[in-house]
Amino acid sequence: MEAKGFMLTCAPPLPPPPSTFTRRGIHHHHHHHHHHHHLALNLTLMKPKLSCRTVLRKSKAKEEEELQYLEGLPEKFHDDEWQAAQREKTKELQRLREEEDEEENKKIEEYREIGMRLKDYPDEEVREARKLVSSFIRAGEEVEEKIEEAAERGELTELVLMVVWNRLDLARRDDEKDAIRSLDLLYRRIETEILKREATGAMRLLNDLLNLHDGFDDEGWLKQCRKQMVDTFPREDPFSLLVPSGFDINTHQGPFRPPPEDSDDLLLRIDFVREVDALLQEVRAEQEEAETAEGFDAESIASRLKQHEKQRTINQIEALLNLAASLKW
Template sequence: MAATSLVLTCASPLFSSPRVISATKKLTTELSISTAKFRRRCSGNNDEVLLEGMPPEYYDDEWQARQREKTKELRRMQREEEEEEERKIEEYREIGTRLKEFPEQDLRKARKLVSSFIRAAEEVEERIEEAAEKGELDELVLMIIWNRLDLARRDDEKDAIRSLDLLYRRVETEILKRQASPAMKLLNDLLNMHDGFEDDAWLKDCRKRMAETFPREDPFSILMPPGFDIDMHQGQLRPPIETETDNTLLRVDFVREVDALLQEVRIEEDATTGSKGEGLDPEAIALKFKQQEKQRTIRQVEAILDLALNLKW
C-alpha cells in the first residue's frame, strides 16, 4: 500500500485528474492514522499498544502508581465525608428527639415565643421582660434556644452562635431572677443601681434602700404591728393579718445568703486562678476582661455586705 501511495503521489500532474488526487490524499491520511493507532513499542517482553491522544505519562509505570495512590486517597476522603455526614445526621436526629416528651401545643407556643425574641432585634429586652411577667419563660423555652444554638455550632454559623448565646444567657438570667430568693433579688437590684462611676453616691443609695427594706431591729419594732410610728408613738395597734406568704426580708437573712454566695464565688475563683489567659490572642483578651468584670462585681458585693453588716437606722 505504501508503494502504491508513492506511485500515485509521484505521478505527473499532466495525467492526474482531480478525482485521482482526492483519492490519493484520502488514502495517505487513512494510512497515517492507521499507522499511529497501531504503532507498537517494546516494553520488556510484551508489546504495548499506544493509544491515540493519551499523554506520554500514561505509559509511565511510576506515574500510574502515583495515580492509583491518588485514587485511593480520594476514595478514603470520600468515605470520611460520608461518615461525617452520617454522624451529623445522627446528631441532628438526636437534637430533634430532645423535645419529644413535651406536648406539641407547648412546643409550638415556645417556638413562637423564641422566634419573637429573635425578630424583636433591639426590643428584645422589653420582649423578654414582658414574657417573664406573663410567666411564659420556662425550661422548655431554654431548651429550644439551646437546640438552635447547638445546630448553629455544628454548622459553624458564627453570627447565629453569638446571637443565640446572648439570648440564652439573657433568658436564663431572667428566669433565675424570677426564681431567686428575696435576698438575691435585693442584691441584684442593688448591683443594678450602680452607674459605673460614682461609688459613694451608689453606696448612699444602697444604704437608703436597705433601711427601707429591712425591718428595724429593736424590741419595739418586733412587738409593734406595721404602720405604728415608734418614734412618735402613734398609730393603730391592730394585730397583723396572717398571710400565707411572708415576704419580709430580715437583715440577718440577707447577710447570711450574700456571705454564702461570696464564699462560693471565692472557691470558684481559687480553682480557676491558674487558667487565666496570658497571651494576646482574642480569646485570652476576652477571658482577661471577663475576669476583671467578675472581680469588680465581687468587690461591689463585698461593699454591699459590709454596708448591711453596719447598717443603722
C-alpha cells in the same frame, strides 16, 4: 527519530516543515528529501482545511508544555507515574469523602440527640416555645421588651430555655460565630428574667450588677456597681454599727433613718451582704466538689469552659460582696 515523533502528531502523515530541520542543523544525507518535503507541505497548505503546520505548531507548543511539566523525563515513564499518582489521588479523595460522611453521620446523630431532649414535652408546648424563641430572635433591638412581656404573660419556662439551648448547640456544632453569640446572649437574658421573677431583692440586685459587666473592664464595672449600690441601699450614717441579721428596722431607734413608706422594695445593704455571702458559700462548695474533666473531647472541653465561666462569676460575686461590705456613702 525526530521526524517520526512529529509525524504522529500531525493529521496526514507528513514529515516536519523545513524549519525544524534548519533549526536543528541536519546531516547532508537528508538533503535530497528536502525538496520533496517542501512540495508535500505546500500541497497540504493548498487544501482549505486546517493546515498541518497549525496542527504541528499546536502540538509542538503542547509538547513543550508537557516537557516542562514532565521535566524532560521520557514520556511513558511519566505516564506510569502519573497514573499511579492519579490512583493515589483517587484513594485520597475517597478517604476524604468517607471522613466527610462519617462527620455528617456524627452530626445527624448529635442533632437527633439534641432533638430528643424535647421529646418529653407535649408537642403543642414545644411548638409554642419555638414560636416564642423565633419571635425573640427576630425582635432585634426590642428583644428585652419582648422577653419581659413574655415573662409577665407567664410564658417564660424551662422549655423556652431548652429550645434556645438546642439552637445554641446546633450553632456551636456548625461553628456559626454570630449565631452563637446572639443565642448565648438570648439564653442568658431569658434565664435572668426567669430568675428575677423568683428571686429576692438581694439576688435581683446581684444579677443586675453581674449583668453590667462587659467582660473586659473590671474597674469601670466596679465603679458602676458602686454607684448602683449607693442608689439602691438606704443611706446609712457613718457611725451606724453593722446591724446583726434578723434586725427589725421598725423598732430600732438610733442612727438608721426610718425607711420610706414603700419599705417592701427596700433592700438593706446588710441583707444584701448576708444573702450574697450565703450564696457564695454554697457555690464555692459546689465548685470544689465538681470534678474537672481531663479529656480533649468536646464534652470535657465544654465542661471545663463551664467551670471556668463559673469561677469567673464567683470571683465577680466576691468582688461585689467586698464592695458592699465596705461601702461608704
